Amino acid sequence: MMTGLVWLEQSGVAAAMTAWPALYIVVSAAHILSIGLIIGAILPLDLRLLGFFRQAPLAAIAPLLSRTATAGVACALVTGVLLFTVRAREYAANPAFLIKLGLVAFAILNAVMLHRGLAWKEALARDGHPALSVRIAAMLSLVLWPGAVLAGRWIGFL
Known part of the structure; x- marks a missing residue:
């Protein structure tokens, strides 16, 4: 494993990334913006699934927020890998x-399992009170994503 990290x-x-500091700054900023997309889309979606903002039709907002979060995750993964290469062994x-x-x-x-489940499709179709499994997934999401952000901030302090 160490040789793979050295290779990176x-x-x-x-x-x-090291030779051009501006590139590192742009990639780092893109990583932060990607995280903003994730949290900015997932937080309102999870809260809606838990019963808040009931005036917003789930079938109307869920696809947009899910796609936005997915785009944020994809960008965060790409930019995260780029940032990782600079100090792979340290990270x-x-x-x-x-x-x-x-x-x-x-x-x-958690997100993949939620979106592949029948309860998700039913929640979108009925736009009512989502099943317990959907609400549990939303609660998990509300803990996991901000937890990942906090752990990410913690990296620089260890």
């Missing part, structure tokens, strides 16, 4: 980074 740190991507040994990765993985799995 010596890759052309890492060299470019791989950082407990906060490992916690962040675990929380992100679990949050993505």
